[in-house]
Amino acid sequence: MWRRVASLSPLVSSSKSRLLNQVQVAYGFNAWQMFSTQVLNPVEGGVSDSRRTPFVTFVLGGPGSGKGTQCTRIVETFGFTHLSAGDLLRREISSNSENGSMILSTIKEGKIVPSVVTVQLIQKAIETSDSDKFLIDGFPRTEENRIAYERVIGAEPDIVLFFDCPEEEMVKRVLNRNQGRIDDNIDTVKERLKVFAELNLPVIKHYSKKGKLYKIDGTGSEDEIFERVRPVFAALRYPVLF
Template identity: 65%
Template sequence: MGAVDVANKDLTASLADKKPKVVFVLGGPGSGKGTQCTNIVEHFHYTHLSAGDLLRAEIKSGSQNGTMIQNMIKEGKIVPSEVTIKLLQKAMLESGNDKFLIDGFPRNEENRAAFEAVTKIEPEFVLFFNCPEEEMERRLLSRNQGREDDNIETIRKRFKVFLESSLPVIEYYKAKGKVREIDAAKPIGEVFEVVKVIFTPKAEKLYEVVVLHIFFEVLNTTDRLCNATIDK
């Protein structure tokens, strides 16, 4: 086993010892997830980690790893999941915290599988900011200080990438009962009220009870309608 492998193994072991609480934060461009992450950090004391920000910071540092990442991006290559995951692990350990919002990652199924395999960590849940494409488009185009590529063509390409790559991740965790889906088309304050319910202690159990209650109410209503039809 090489020195790099040993270092990576130590990183994984050290992080596993902390038993961190990880929440994946996913949503299309313009869904408002960044704003809500800021609110969650302020109110619930999570550490907010953006995979994209970590990669950019590593490039800016001028390290050997950063140069490798920069060259891969210039050549149009995809940065290996393990590289991004190592940066996330390092940031998690250095934060001194044990509660993390991982924003915009995993971007695809390969990212997801690699994260769980490397870190031995499954997310507590996935916070999914679901917003209609038309609303996200309107928000991005109305920004005064948006990204340089915030034009209609590139925005729609970003939507397409999100739908093709990230939705399968959401569906995977939805099948495991781990997705907390939020209507992100509403005003910021209203969205955060829903977020607060999810992050308030014991809210996980309450959320499941409410969902089950709604399910059985619908089931009972359906049964009554069926019985009424049969009686006729």
């Protein structure tokens, strides 16, 4: 397992100095990781393939908090590959896979699809991609999801973004989303909010304790929110990745 020197920071970590501190922690860690890879896994010619260890960001927040919207902006600006767990599951439904009907009814009820299914889809998406840096959007949703991912992938995420948004605003956004989603109705949204509070907040707290969490104020315009996100990734540029 990777070694990381991280402070136990509280859930609220939006001050500039804390942000820079966390970024430096991430920088130092990844530089170490890259160095270790070079030493331990030399390839022909003595040049290592350190890019085999991807940089993974989990993107969390309640339904309608703006995860997908901000992921698009991060992809445009910083070149990450966006893996939305919800999109991977919806693709399974449309491809009539054996799990399709189970996934459909789970999403319709606002519940959580079994970890084995979601982790396998994420693992496959990572493995079949050439990318070195991923945004995993809307996952892990539960502690069980998190533990299953870390066991199967064999690593923790490098950083975790959490879009913090009042319930009222999230409900308004979801009900105006207009993407024809079966779960964007008031009854399912209420259940999703409950599931978020009960099962997802513990995951967020876990990563906060590990010093990996960036809590972002998810209110305001898309541009305003992105200006809060930008420094997280700008400061990580990058011997960290390449």
